[in-house]
Amino acid sequence: MAGVELHGIRKTFGDVVAVDNVDLEIHDGENLAVLGPSGSGKSTLLRIIAGLETEDAGEVRFGGVSQKGVPPHLRDSAIVFQHFALYPHLSSLENITLGLRHGIGLGKKEAEERARDIAERMQVQHLLSRKPGQMSGGQRQRIALARALARRSSIVLLDEPLSGLDAQLHAVLRLEIAQLLRSVGATGINVTHDQLDAMAMADRIAVINHGRIEQLGTPDELYETPATLFVASFIGTPPMNLLPVTDAGESSFGAFAPRTGVTYGVRAEDLALVGEPLADDWSLSGVVGLVEPAGRDRVVQMTTAHGDAVAFRCGPAETPAPGQRVTVAARPEAVHVYDTASGGRLGNARTVDLGIGVAA
Numbered sequence: 001m002a003g004v005e006l007h008g009i010r011k012t013f014g015d016v017v018a019v020d021n022v023d024l025e026i027h028d029g030e031n032l033a034v035l036g037p038s039g040s041g042k043s044t045l046l047r048i049i050a051g052l053e054t055e056d057a058g059e060v061r062f063g064g065v066s067q068k069g070v071p072p073h074l075r076d077s078a079i080v081f082q083h084f085a086l087y088p089h090l091s092s093l094e095n096i097t098l099g100l101r102h103g104i105g106l107g108k109k110e111a112e113e114r115a116r117d118i119a120e121r122m123q124v125q126h127l128l129s130r131k132p133g134q135m136s137g138g139q140r141q142r143i144a145l146a147r148a149l150a151r152r153s154s155i156v157l158l159d160e161p162l163s164g165l166d167a168q169l170h171a172v173l174r175l176e177i178a179q180l181l182r183s184v185g186a187t188g189i190n191v192t193h194d195q196l197d198a199m200a201m202a203d204r205i206a207v208i209n210h211g212r213i214e215q216l217g218t219p220d221e222l223y224e225t226p227a228t229l230f231v232a233s234f235i236g237t238p239p240m241n242l243l244p245v246t247d248a249g250e251s252s253f254g255a256f257a258p259r260t261g262v263t264y265g266v267r268a269e270d271l272a273l274v275g276e277p278l279a280d281d282w283s284l285s286g287v288v289g290l291v292e293p294a295g296r297d298r299v300v301q302m303t304t305a306h307g308d309a310v311a312f313r314c315g316p317a318e319t320p321a322p323g324q325r326v327t328v329a330a331r332p333e334a335v336h337v338y339d340t341a342s343g344g345r346l347g348n349a350r351t352v353d354l355g356i357g358v359a360a
């Protein structure tokens with residue numbers, strides 16, 4: 001078993017900086033998700049860990065041992081790709097054992113034993129005799145995963161292995177994978193653009209943007225205190241409302257908190273409809289637009305006089321009608337304060353000096 005350390009990893013393709021000075025330490029047995037939008041460098045980073053791509057600078061270590069110059073098949077890692085390829089003319093059993101026999105040189109008997117063992121753990125024994133054409137997308141993906149896990153590598157690398165599957169299967173498989181990785185004690189690195197996948201599967205999440213890690217933390221830490229405007233806008237459904245203050249000290253909060261150069265962030269679930277806000281509440285007024293059912297709640301969109309679109313949640317009984325003018329308020333602790341230029345978090349509206357009470 002082994003943890004993974006990344007030290008100053010950098011990779012460029014021509015003018016494109018795909019991975020920009022990434023430092024990460026993934027503990028032995030941990031499930032880490034690397035979460036970011038398309039093109040943010042996730043696959044490149046994973047391929048560098050697997051040895052399929054060579055870093056321009058920096059070093060990858062497995063269990064403290066540098067992997068410089070170690071080819072992919074000699075690394076203690078297995079990778080599952082987004083577009084996995086099973087051999088169409090081979091059964092699942094043959095697809096799984098092929099990698100074990102040619103990849104790590106096991107004999108036929110031992111390879112089959114391992115294949116049956118992992119198939120049992122994944123409850124896909126009944127699929128072992130089928131060829132890919134005789135299975136659904138989800139079943140094929142389970143077999144592709146079984147093939148990777150049968151190697152019994154200490155480190156399992158997953159490159160969006162669930163994209164392309166329908167939402168329901170997606171939700172089932174991501175939990176299965178997370179459980180399976182825990183049960184075999186593997187260190188898992190799962191790259192995804194899907195925050196729900198990351199939240200459901202990972203012990204910790206590294207949010208990546210333009211090849212840089214913007215924040216590393218538990219799902220709760222990322223949700224509760226996003227370290228940057230990017231993370232704030234990327235995590236949460238709907239994303240956090242971000243309300244910049246103009247150079248004149250105006251924002252959707254009016255001239256109430258006129259500190260220039262900051263952006264206020266408040267989540268839909270931290271805003272509540274109010275008649276008369278409490279003295280130190282942060283309130284926003286606007287005109288209701290779309291109302292979206294969200295399970296037990298409604299997500300209501302409104303537009304403030306300042307021109308920001310703001311989403312808030314409310315119960316079905318109190319849902320206002322489109323066109324209605326409403327006021328919502330949050331506690332100051334729930335109002336995040338970001339530096340607009342750098343995107344970094346300064347604190348919340350209780351802890352940061354915002355010049356409240358000073359005329360703009």
Ligand SMILES: Nc1ncnc2c1ncn2[C@@H]1O[C@H](COP(=O)(O)OP(=O)(O)O)[C@@H](O)[C@H]1O
Binds near residue numbers: 013017044
């Ligand atoms: N082999 C390559 N040649 C040129 N550019 C590449 C290559 N691989 C990736 N890139 C570029 O590097 C950036 C990161 O790509 P990638 O790691 O695939 O992102 P992600 O997996 O997050 O979508 C993108 O701008 C992509 O176009």
Ligand SMILES: [Mg+2]
Binds near residue numbers: 042043044
């Ligand atoms: Mg990718």
